[in-house]
Amino acid sequence: MLLAACSTGSGSTTTAPEVTTTLAETTTTAGSTSSTEPPVQCPAAPYELTTLPSGVGEGILDPDTIPPDVWTSIGGTHTTFWGRPDGTVAIALIRGTLPAIDWPGDKGEVFVDGTRAAVGPHPDGTWVMGWFEEPRARCDLYTMVFYPPVTPPEVESTIEGMVRVAG
Numbered sequence: 001m002l003l004a005a006c007s008t009g010s011g012s013t014t015t016a017p018e019v020t021t022t023l024a025e026t027t028t029t030a031g032s033t034s035s036t037e038p039p040v041q042c043p044a045a046p047y048e049l050t051t052l053p054s055g056v057g058e059g060i061l062d063p064d065t066i067p068p069d070v071w072t073s074i075g076g077t078h079t080t081f082w083g084r085p086d087g088t089v090a091i092a093l094i095r096g097t098l099p100a101i102d103w104p105g106d107k108g109e110v111f112v113d114g115t116r117a118a119v120g121p122h123p124d125g126t127w128v129m130g131w132f133e134e135p136r137a138r139c140d141l142y143t144m145v146f147y148p149p150v151t152p153p154e155v156e157s158t159i160e161g162m163v164r165v166a167g
Contacts, residue, residue, distance in 0.1 A: 042078045042096035042139040047112075049091070051161030052082060053154035056090040059083030070100050071128070071145045076138065090150070091158070094143040099130040110156075112142075113164040117157065127155045 047155035061083040066072075072079050084090045107120035110129070117131035125148035133140040146155050 040138045042076060042098070043080050044080055045093050045095040045142060046165050047093065048163045048165050049082065049093075049158060049161055051157050053090065053150060053158065055084055057082050058085045059087050059090075061087060061089065071126070071143060074100060089147050091147070092143075092145045094145070096134065096139055096141060097143055098141045099128050100145045101138055103128055103129045110159050112159065112162055117142075117159075119159065121152075125152075127152075129155075130160065 013015050029075040061081050063081070066081060066089060072092050072094060074094070074097040077094050079095075080093045081089050082091040103119050103120060103122040105123070110117050110119050112129075112131050115131050115133055117129050119127065119129035122128050127146040127150055129142075129144040133142075144159075146158070
């Protein structure tokens, strides 16, 4: 499935509350757990989402209750979450890693602030986008995950509504 960058009609613009979390590495040894900071800690991604799927951004997310998954569990990254009214995660924007796993489906090409990105559906029901900026240092790598239920037009309009901000 190829994601095309074309839309008609009026889109909605939303300012949404978001939750950010920074994942530290955790080490477990013989009955004890300790946390250590990873060597590189990325700041929040310098993007604002001005258009979100219906209902996204209306939920209140508690970052302590969001279990890391294959996309968001990379140590040293910084993840910004947008939620749904039912408290589930709708979108995760991760700075500090490319997609943790490759996805076998068709990928389309889109542009994020003039930078080429690959985007497509993953067999787990998510839509995933990955891109990097020069000089390709750790914090120049990005992954964006759209959790189900989401439609290709919602993914497209959200990506089109990404605006780079200072950072």
